Amino acid sequence: MCADTPEKLDYKPTLNLPRTDFPMRAGLPKREPEWLARWEELGIYDRLREKAKDGGRKQFTLHDGPPYANGHLHIGHALNKTIKDMIVRSHQMMGRDARYIPGWDCHGLPIEWKIEEQYRQKGRDKDQVPINEFRAECREFASGWVDIQREEFKRLGITGNWEKPYLTMDFHAERVIAEEFMKFLMTGTLYQGSKPVMWSPVEQTALAEAEVEYHDKESFTVWVKFRVVGGGDLENAQVVIWTTTPWTMPSNKAVVYGAGISYGLYEISETPDECWASVGDRYLLADNLAADVLGRARLEEGNWTRVRDVTNEELEAISLKHPLAGAEGGNGEWDDLRDFRAADFVTDTEGTGFVHCAPSHGLEEYDLYRELGMLEQVITYNVMPDGRYRDDLPFFGGKAILKPNGKEGNANAAVIDKLVEVGGLLARGKIKHSYPHSWRSKAPVIYRNTPQWFAAIDRPVGDGQDMFGKTIRERALTEIDNVNWTPKSGRNRLHAMMEARPDWVLSRQRAWGVPLTCFTLKGKLPTDPDFLLRNVDVNARIVEAFETEGADAWYEEGAKERFLGGIVNPDDYNQVMDILDVWFDSGSTHAFTLRDREDGSDDGIADVYMEGTDQHRGWFHSSLLQSVGTTGRAPYRNVVTHGFTLDAKGMKMSKSIGNTIVPQKIIDQYGADILRLWVAQTDYTNDQRIGDEILKGTADSYRRLRNTMRYMLGSLPDFDPSRAVTRDDMPELEQLMLHKLAVLDGVVREGYARFDFQGVFRAIFDFATLDLSSFYFDIRKDALYCDGDTTRRLAALTVLDHLYARLTTWLAPILPFTMEEVWLERHGAETSVHLEDFPETPADWRDDVLAKRAETVRAVRRVVTGALEEQRTAKVIGSSLEAAPTVYLSTELAAVITDPDTFADLCITSQIMIVQGDAPEGAFKNADIAGVGVTFAKAEGEKCARCWKVLPDVGTHSHEAVCGRCDAAI
Incomplete structure (x- = not known):
């Protein structure tokens, strides 16, 4: 036997086995901070901006919807910022100058509420603290949370201009917010009106729809009797209404009916015990609802008779008495006859077919009487800012709708008890229904008539632009169709909201924010043409002060004289002290970020706004209103929305349930790249789930992908690019892989352009695991390990080099830490994959004829x-x-x-x-x-001791235990 038999000779050293220091175990939680520090040291973001200047790249700007600076990040923040980061990174690597300026919403009630909580704990009275001292504490609180959240966002691997974020509380930002508000003042869309708005008695301020969330609430429900006056034989019959807000009954001014509803007169012939109906009582009810209503009054069939139809003509001829009319001690408060008329919003699907109207506490009723020109007759001011009845209201003075802690007050019970006492109640009960709550205090809200400042969205905008005469609503509806929506349903959602929305309530009765920088002429009504001061010189003084001192200048002693003196007589004017809705703040961010910053956008328009689907009624909505009101156009070209993050069972996350997941916990266990990969694998346009098992599956996908990258790295350490084989000189298998790369290049670029990260990752992952690991690598490992310096092996290495360059860069927006690690295994320490672009793929790599033939071979x-x-x-x-x-x-x-x-x-x-x-x-x-x-x-033959193929020529070469190919390679 020869000396080189398998028993005697080890051929392993002669093989080209993979070798790399790239570890199988990632160790992401420990290593990711090192890469973060490295990127900061290299100044990656700034270097990309310099690269863009030299390369003449086209701008791409994602404008950050500002998170609120008042707490640690939750999983929704992580999802949101990761999607944004993938958008920015991918567009940068596709050849754009992709800019990202992080921002924060710093004003508003949540922060103010936190400072008030601190005051209450210390026994301090907020009203006794100078307003600018209070505002300084709010500013400090927000600044602290900005610093905390910034570090938490950076830990997720988010790239951006972190050193110079935008903050709505920066002096320049406050100046621009005021300036943008003044445009509404100067173009005639600003007005003061008194109408029902959603009001938080706990927080004592008006709320926008975007500040409200809906939760189930158990409410009192009552069926109340209004006695008929006039109408022939209907005299003294009783119209029955139904309401879930008994506290609004003292403010009732009317009852309305539906002109197309069938009504009947029902007479009671027998009553059981404990019933508030009496024999002989006659009730007007909608026929479809009569049995249900009388059943609520504990009456059974046979206890009542339908006497006859009641026509619209008869209804038009009657008036009604309030159930408290003539009550002893009522001081005539409710003695006037109530208005009674038809209204379009009345139905016979629930209730009684009649609707009680308190226009001070209901928008439909308010709009009805506004159109009739009767608001002065029907508006009341019975409810104070803290949700208590005015002290001099008979029977109910000082009673509270809600307690300061948001719990049920004593107003509803007091009203119900009084209605029982005067015989005004037919039935009562409770109902569980969806009800608006403040998303900050979590307390129920009410509709309350109060003087507020509004932007009129159906009034022509007098701005002298080409779009002169068009209203804010018309502009908004037009611009919605000039925007690309992802998913497409976002367009329909915002369009429907914009079609139906009321005027924009701009004012809030709080302290921490940008004030409504305007003055009103004393002795004038809001309807008078000169009620509001519109003066460009005054405006210029204000914005100049805000630029250097911030909005605090508005609250300094002598501010009115400072801004008005020498222009108009300050004594003739009142200074408005309300602050702007924070949605106006965030809606204006495009102006001081995109328009004013050097690293903003040349045309002041963002390429992308990307937020959660709730922002159709929030930031997307307010930004569109604000921008079309001042510029006539939308502030964005693309709007991308994501759903909500649910737990593994599909339940909404809640601290009370205990199913929340903190991003930092995932990062500590798995690393930020695993969290980012979870984002990439989800269909973010819908609600998505996260949990331990889901994350384990994500980690498994990551490991498989990491092993693919590791295999390539192990095969390429000695590859000399100068010896790369051209496509035409490659075997068909390598040509096929280049074809697949060319096809995949198109899929990746198109997917990233459409913000479809799930599609991009799935395409890359399938290619890596099916086409590479399970097919190409499996086939070519023989040539890579065993061939000598052959064209086949060089061709395979050339393809691996192309694969490496593309997979590493294609995956960098999704897995920035891991792909940086992969990149550094082959490149110098001063480089970074995040300074690279996606490699251009030659068009001639694509060969559809070859691909079709390869499908047959496979x-x-x-x-x-x-x-x-x-x-x-x-x-x-x-x-x-x-x-x-x-x-x-x-x-x-x-x-x-x-x-x-x-x-x-x-x-x-x-x-x-x-x-x-x-x-x-x-x-x-x-x-x-x-x-x-x-x-x-x-x-047939013997097993080669080096490549393990069984071939007839083994034993016939100088190295007798190997085949001819291996003999030549040795």
Whole structure:
């Protein structure tokens, strides 16, 4: 036996086995902070901006919807910022100058509320603290949370101008917010009106729809009787109304009915015990609802009779008495007859068919009487800012709708008890229904009539632009269709909201924010033309002061004289002290960020706004209103929305339930890249789930992908790019991989352009695991390990180099930490994958003819591997290299597969024989692949001690234990 027999000689050192320091275990929680520090040291973001200047790149700006600076990040923040980061990074690597300026919403009630809580704990009275001292504490609180959240966002791997974020409380920002407000003042869309707005008695301020969330609430419900006056034989009959807000009954001014509803007169003939109806009572009710209403009064069928129809003409002829009319001690408060008329909003699907109207506490009623010109007759001011009745209201003075803690007050019970006492109640109960709550205090809100400042969205904007005469609503509806929406349903949602929305309530009765910088002429009504001071010189003084001192200048002693003196007589004017709705603040951010900053956008328009779907009624909405009101156009070209994050069972996350997931906990356990990968794998346009098992699955996908990258790194350490093989000189297998790369390049770029990260990752992951790990790598490891300096091996290395360059950059927006690690394994320490672009892919790599032929070859290969698996299962062979099958092909397939050696490599067998013709009986076949049959045979010869193929020539070369190929390689 020769000295180089397998027993005597170790051929492993002669193989080109993978070698790399890239670890299988990522250790992300520990290593990611190191890369963060490295990126900061390299100044990656700033270097990209310099690169853009030199390269003349087209701008791409994602404008950050500002999170609120008042707490640690939750999983929704992580989802939101990660999607934004993927958008910015991918567009940068596709050749754009992709800018991202993080921002924070710093004004408003949540912060003010926190300072008030601190005051209450210390026994301090907020009203006794100078306003600018209070505002300074709010500013300090917000600033502290900005610093905390900034570090938490950076830990997620978010790139951006973190050193110079935008803050709504910066002096320049406050100046611009005031300036943008003044445009509404100067163009005539600002007005003061008294109408019902959603009001928080706990927080004592008006709220916008975007500041309200809906929760189930148990409410009192009552059926109340109004006595008929006039109307012939209907005299003294009683119209019954139903309401879930008994506290509004003292403010009732009318009852309305539906002109198209069938009404009847119902008379009571018998009553059970404990019933508030009496024999002989007659009630007017909608026929569809009469049985239900009388049942609520504990009356059974047979206790009442429908006397006759009641016509619209009869209804038009009657008036009503309030149930408290004439009550002793009422001081005539409710003695006037109530208005009674038809209204479009009345239905006979619930209630009684009649609706009680307190226009001070209901928008539909308010709008009805506004159109009738009767507001002065029906508006009341019975409810104070803290939700108590005015002290001099008979029976109910000082009673509270809500307690200061947001719990049920004593107003509802007092009203119900009084209605029972005067015989005004037919029935009562409780109902559980969806009810608006403040999303800050979580307390219920009410509709309350109060003087507020509004932007009129149906009044022509007098701005002298080309769009002169168009209203804010018309502009907004037009601009919505000039925006690209992802998903498309976002367009319909915002369009419907904009069509139906009322005027914009701009004012809040709080302290921490930008004031409504305007003055009103004393002794004038809001309807008078000169009620509001519109003076460009006054405006200029204000904005100049705000630029250097911030909005605090408005609250300094002598501010009115400072701003008005020498222009108009300050004594003639009142200074408005309300602050702006924070949605106006955030809606104006495009002006002081995109328009005013050097790193903003040249045309002041963002390429993308991206937020949660709730922002259709929030930031998307207010930004559109604000921008079309001042510029006539939308502030964004694309709007991307994501859903909400739910727990693993699909339940909404809640601290009270205990199912919340803190991003930092995931980062500490898995690393930020795993959290980012979870984002990329979800369909973020819908609600998505997260939990331990889901994260484990994400980590498994990550490991598989990491192993793919590790294999490439292990194969490439000695590759010399100067020896790269051109496509035309490559074997067809390598040409096929280049084709697949070219196709995938288009999928990746298109997906990133459409913000479809799930589609991008799925395409890359499938390619990496199916086309590479399970196919190409499996086939070519023999050539990579065992070939000498052959064209085949160089071609494979060339393809691996192309694969590496593309997969690393394509995945960098999703997995910035891991791809940086992959990049640094091959490149110098001063480089970064995040300074790179996606490599350009030559057009001639795409070969659809080759790809179609390859599909045919792979189909035949599946039949061969199926036949081999059958033999492996039967333990006839252990490895496919022990096989030498015969493959029978139809004439058509035989024309495609002509080289048995190449096909043997593809099938990972030592030998293979191809026969054109029908397969013998008993051959292995696949019913889905026609024209192929396989018969099994073991390979003839000896096993090569180096490549493990079984070949006849083993033992005939100078190294007797190896085959000819290996002998030459050694």
